[in-house]
Amino acid sequence: MVEQGPEDDPTVLHVPVMAGAVAERLAPALDRPDAVYVDGTLGMAGHACLILDRCPQAVLVGIDQDAEALDVAGRRLARFGSRVRLVQARFDDLGRILDDAGVTHLDAMLLDLGLSSLQIDRAARGFAYRVDAPLDMRMDTRGTLTAADVLNTYPPAELVRILREYGEERQAQRIVRAIVAERGHAPFTTSARLVQTIISALPAAVRGRQSGHPARRVFQALRIEVNGELDALAGVLPVMLERMNQHARAAVLAYHSLEDRIVKRAFAEAASDLAPAGLPVVPEHLLARFTLLTRGAQRPTAEEIAKNPRAASARLRVIERVRPSTGEAR
Ligand SMILES: C[S@@+](CC[C@H](N)C(=O)[O-])C[C@H]1O[C@@H](n2cnc3c(N)ncnc32)[C@H](O)[C@@H]1O
Known part of the structure; x- marks a missing residue:
């Protein structure tokens, strides 16, 4: 069936x-x-x-x-x-x-x-930032690299490059500093903690100026990296x-x-x-x-x-x- x-x-x-x-x-x-x-x-x-x-x-x-x-x-x-x-x-x-x-x-x-x-609507695929789900983001689930792997293992400079290049995220330095501090406590596994980390890394004035959800650019960057x-x-x-x-x-x-x-x-x-x-x-x-x-x-x-x-x-x-x-x- x-x-x-x-x-x-x-x-x-x-x-x-x-x-x-x-x-x-x-x-x-x-x-x-x-x-x-x-x-x-x-x-x-x-x-x-x-x-x-x-x-x-x-x-x-x-x-x-x-x-x-x-x-x-x-x-x-x-x-x-x-x-x-x-x-x-x-x-x-x-x-x-x-x-x-x-x-x-x-x-x-x-x-x-x-x-x-x-892909967007199935929470389990991990593409959406509005629901808490595993940080996966693989379009082809036979692939081995997930968004969690990128976040937890990439050197900070590489993360900054990805957020800048693929997410066009101007606050990449700030966000990566917060990600690296957080992953030092425990590896990232689900999206809600990442969204919270991004939001807390951004000064209120910057958040107010940005268009769209504050995590949108970071999620785009991770997705582009995971799927090449x-x-x-x-x-x-x-x-x-x-x-x-x-x-x-x-x-x-x-x-x-x-x-x-x-x-x-x-x-x-x-x-x-x-x-x-x-x-x-x-x-x-x-x-x-x-x-x-x-x-x-x-x-x-x-x-x-x-x-x-x-x-x-x-x-x-x-x-x-x-x-x-x-x-x-x-
Ligand atoms: C925007 S959707 C296409 C929707 C489709 N035109 C329709 O009318 O239903 C993009 C699709 O392309 C696939 N895709 C994206 N990049 C791909 C790639 N490099 N190789 C093969 N499939 C890819 C995704 O898995 C997704 O299912």
């Missing part, structure tokens, strides 16, 4: 972010027999269901590193039968995943970065671009500026001519292989944010291959 989770409860609403915009951008690339759609962050398959419904000729390679997400997605996608192939892996393993699936090139790909509602999120993103983009057929499209939904910066740079570079600056006429073979379909990042509408507050920070960037790379199949 399949165990029931909150995702099976019809009152729990999972709303895929900017789903209409994503489907509209990707659909033209999936309008041919056996077009390959890769969802690198399948989650609860909200986007994937919509795209498979809208693009009846497409087949899906659905990737997620979270076994629980794949289980839910598998049930939601069952009605699409043999059009669906699911893989538990990190998306930066894309080259191997496609090779194993016998697919050389893809026609559309989506990366909807960050956490799924399932930025390395995975930087690793997948060149492989994704390389494996795109001519006229293939790729969309990335980012939720904070660190992720978005990586996507913006990789897409801008791919959409630039390969000719040295100042060349009066760019020869055909040096013209850019890609074009940006979004000028800047596309944001959700105010109406969508009102209905789905989790969409508020979303930034969508979409790119299309307009010229083949040398030796490409199509």
Whole structure:
């Protein structure tokens, strides 16, 4: 018997972010027999269901590193039968995943970065700072590094770097001093003590000036470190671009500026001519292989944010291959 989770409860609403915009951008690339759609962050398959419904000729390679997400997605996608192939892996393993699936090139790909509602809402996964739960934060529970390990074993300077770089936390020094003093008494195991440590490390004046929950940036930083999120993103983009057929499209939904910066740079570079600056006429073979379909990042509408507050920070960037790379199949 399949165990029931909150995702099976019809009152729990999972709303895929900017789903209409994503489907509209990707659909033209999936309008041919056996077009390959890769969802690198399948989650609860909200986007994937919509795209498979809208693009009846497409087949899906659905990737997620979270076994629980794949289980839910598998049930939601069952009605699409043999059009669906699911893989538990990190998306930066894309080259191997496609090779194993016998697919050389893809026609559309989506990366909807960050956490799924399932991960945020399940207290036991340890991602939420508003409930007391074990400091875990692994998206792939086969991994060995947890948030508690990071907090209890990393040298102070490394913790400061992580909070500054991945959390953009200005009070990193202060917070790490408090964490190191606390872990000297007893190792951190659950989130409530960490939240309390963060709050007590911040002077009232600083707390008053900050936007959002005082623990938000530290939790973001720990999550990025535990899951190697930025390395995975930087690793997948060149492989994704390389494996795109001519006229293939790729969309990335980012939720904070660190992720978005990586996507913006990789897409801008791919959409630039390969000719040295100042060349009066760019020869055909040096013209850019890609074009940006979004000028800047596309944001959700105010109406969508009102209905789905989790969409508020979303930034969508979409790119299309307009010229083949040398030796490409199509
Ligand atoms: C925001 S959710 C995706 C939601 C999905 N678009 C939907 O409509 O249900 C992000 C998902 O990507 C997965 N994920 C994040 N980073 C990953 C990575 N590097 N490799 C594979 N999966 C990843 C997470 O486990 C999570 O399930």
